[in-house]
Amino acid sequence: MKETHPPAPGVRRIRPAQPADLGQVIDIDAAVTGLKKNDYWYELFHRYGTSRTYQRLFLVAESEGTIEGFIIGEVRDWEFGSPPCGWVFGISVRPGARMAGTGTSLLEAICQGFRRAGVDKVRTLIARDSALVLSFFRSQGMMAAPIITLEKALD
Amino acid sequence: MKLQKSTSLALYSVLEFAANPGRQISAAEIAAKYGVSTHHLSKVLRDLGRAGLVDSVRGVGGGYRFSGNAKRLTLMDIIELFEDISSRIDEGGVPEDASEVEHALSVVLSEIDEIAKATFRSITLDTMLKLIQRQRQRRTEAAETPN
Numbered sequence: 001m002k003e004t005h006p007p008a009p010g011v012r013r014i015r016p017a018q019p020a021d022l023g024q025v026i027d028i029d030a031a032v033t034g035l036k037k038n039d040y041w042y043e044l045f046h047r048y049g050t051s052r053t054y055q056r057l058f059l060v061a062e063s064e065g066t067i068e069g070f071i072i073g074e075v076r077d078w079e080f081g082s083p084p085c086g087w088v089f090g091i092s093v094r095p096g097a098r099m100a101g102t103g104t105s106l107l108e109a110i111c112q113g114f115r116r117a118g119v120d121k122v123r124t125l126i127a128r129d130s131a132l133v134l135s136f137f138r139s140q141g142m143m144a145a146p147i148i149t150l151e152k153a154l155d
Numbered sequence: 156m157k158l159q160k161s162t163s164l165a166l167y168s169v170l171e172f173a174a175n176p177g178r179q180i181s182a183a184e185i186a187a188k189y190g191v192s193t194h195h196l197s198k199v200l201r202d203l204g205r206a207g208l209v210d211s212v213r214g215v216g217g218g219y220r221f222s223g224n225a226k227r228l229t230l231m232d233i234i235e236l237f238e239d240i241s242s243r244i245d246e247g248g249v250p251e252d253a254s255e256v257e258h259a260l261s262v263v264l265s266e267i268d269e270i271a272k273a274t275f276r277s278i279t280l281d282t283m284l285k286l287i288q289r290q291r292q293r294r295t296e297a298a299e300t301p302n
Binding site: 128129131134135138139141144 | 229269270273274276277278279281282285286289
């Protein structure tokens with residue numbers, strides 16, 4: 001995903017994350033989760049942000065130099081017997097920049113990347129009590145997948 | 156999980172109103188569309204009015220008009236006006252002296268209820284209207300596709 005022209009003032013653009021974006025990405029995540037996870041994000045950027053494969057995507061939404069949100073995902077092949085599909089495993093929008101379509105733009109952009117990678121389905125995994133995030137993905141037309149997640153405590 | 160009749164009527168009605176914001180719709184019109192009693196529906200609409208989700212308009216051509224926020228209201232918000240679907244465990248639905256099988260079954264049923272509740276909480280009226288629109292589009296496309 002290459003942008004050859006600078007965006008007009010006030011216009012949001014979606015582009016691959018750059019090392020210089022990480023500080024703002026970490027701040028957005030910390031504002032939402034309450035945890036500042038520097039090492040985690042640098043490791044994630046190493047795996048996804050600098051990826052040479054079109055199957056991994058780490059995108060940011062930028063407006064006038066400010067990162068408003070980010071999305072991370074990848075195409076996973078035959079996981080749990082499922083045909084290759086795109087998985088979104090991280091999305092967040094700066095609390096002050098919400099309700100402006102940033103999340104929708106990010107999701108559309110990553111879905112476009114998944115289509116280019118040759119898959120026709122996108123999935124995600126959300127905590128049952130994350131009503132806000134669940135509502136967002138539902139509003140984008142996502143429905144329950146034919147998958148059930150299970151867990152048990154390791155005594 | 157099975158919803159009570161009043162809850163279903165409330166969901167049908169609210170979605171009709173939200174799909175036609177600003178339009179006054181009579182109880183008789185909705186009752187005819189869904190094949191239900193106008194008397195029963197009127198009671199449901201009064202409850203929706205008391206909750207501030209519809210305004211009643213009196214007089215000739217009167218009816219009800221949507222006054223909620225379709226992007227904010229979830230299916231759960233409507234359901235909770237008409238019934239309590241708190242989980243079996245929250246309710247302490249299984250007595251202390253119930254058998255081990257009853258306790259185990261209650262855990263499984265509660266798991267199903269929790270998934271249902273999370274689903275109802277995550278779907279706004281606006282999302283439902285989009286879903287209805289997509290289904291309508293698919294039906295139209297299927298009808299136009301030659302066999």
